Amino acid sequence: MLKKIVIGFGVIVLFLFLYLLLYPVPFEPVSWHQMENPGLVEDLAPNNELRNATPILEGYPQPEAIALGPDNRLYTGLKDGRIIRFDHGGINIEEFANTGGRPLGMKFNQQGNLIIADEYKGLISINSTGKMEVLADSVEGTKIKLADDLDISSDGTIWFSDASQRHHADEVLMEFWELQPTGRLLKYNPATKSTIVEMDSLRFANGVALGPDDKYVLVNETVGMRIKKLWLKGPKKGDVEYFQDNLPGYPDNITYTEKGIFWVAFPSVRTGTLEPLYTKPMLRKIAYRVSSVFPPEMPPPYGMIIGYDTLGNVVYNLQDKSGLYHDITSAVQTRDTLYFGSYKMNKAGYFLTSE
Template structure:
């Protein structure tokens, strides 16, 4: 009996300590829309399992990919390396950024532009010299530099996913559900950085239209894609491009036919959607160990859209054993390359292997 009382006392003390410990977040309620049915264009298939696997077991977390002027595939990994995968399959750890390289793109001078979650927006010469282009905008430092793309006029569009939480704490940003993300633009000529859109719920992937008249940005926690007009009668305005998506949209890219390819690391989580209605519950969950916080489902998903936001096709790995937690999809010379935040491989799939793809709406 004595040991039972002692045990109960310990439990009450631990519970009291847990309840009295301040939460790391100040969450906000949100009523998530019902997810779309996985039918029609979204009907599950196993097309991602047709992809070849590159650098399998030799990279960890190749979050984004890009093909350089030298024909070599570049990616950034969780341990801070820029890794090169040569056409013959050789994997080379090229250089370390000292941070966590995420979005990658080459500029017209052959420099690799990197959105580094910890270091900001970087430029790396072919010789491996690193320059920090920008680390803050309007007095607010970047805390989670995420994706990057270059417009036809040379200006660089990129995202700061959250001005409050850094990369390891992205789940806290999800639970808090407050708009800490920004869409930004860097001008290499003036070296000035400006905020185009603020108050975004995790600003993630970016893609500029082939004509350079608008940029798309994924608002991950809201399950939607926004279109920000760069030029034309709507210049400076934003609108919803695609809404109520089947998962959490991450990076996106446009192919030569004007199709926008969007990577989804995981499907919607009904428990997370339900929790969003109860801020007090989210505040408690945020205090739990990471092992008890919501986890992504092992699933591979990529969806293609036309320029009007209409879904064209989807690629799945329903078991998530071949390609899962896909964070980027990059078209190049008729081939799609798939990156992942935590996987140990890069996927490669020819567009011609995708049945009934058709062409994008002009």
């Protein structure tokens, strides 16, 4: 009897060993070294400033990004493909169009067309009557898998991100397990209707914003926890450097205001759960197999929007430790009001700034 118990136990141990070592996982991990999490300290110390925000669009599914239109109304895209518009304060809401995909980052061009980075459709344009045109759904022979955010230069050039060539937004956790740098910063020329890759090897390329006088463009790496700067003019033209590195959270969208502020939305602060395994691909596979049986505890909802000046100094530190506002993905300022959206909340909000 004892012998049977021992054999049975051995079979179970062997099965678990083989499962942890060999069972297929849905990603191909690579090694990557990341600096230690600096945490929320000094200028980024935790606070509850965002709790002073006012909720709007309650009941609307995941209004991710918000853009100000030439009609002085605000526009946002929803999870179900709809684009709605509304007056300041979140009133007089109406449907404007439906992309049939998932509209993410958006801006209006000089002609009054709404340019959208749609997760499934690519880069698209919608005119004032709601007519949609696909501007780009591939680049240099490869499919644009996850068009994410954009900005438009004074000459009409559209800079936009292709977050990943491997996963869609609802699979973003796979990016952290995998760490493959397949994100890209793309440039669309409306005159030639051509798209080129300006920067690649990004770890989930996300927010895009042009700096003052279009001298440079910033692109957020959500999984990379940093913001890169590509110089477009001057003696540094073509150079790439860090605007922010080793951030304590995962940067999503970014917008620039004429007041010289880059607003960066952080859907989450860093958890550190997987970071010790970033240089150990095999152990990440094992950890994933364990997590499928014993799911890890997810970080609590947290809200954070940071305003940086052009030198990278923190000017605004807006957080919500309580999680009333959380998973914030975008922030855009109109005069003294900061509107923000989320990819998980079924609402948006606005915050009155000091300016």
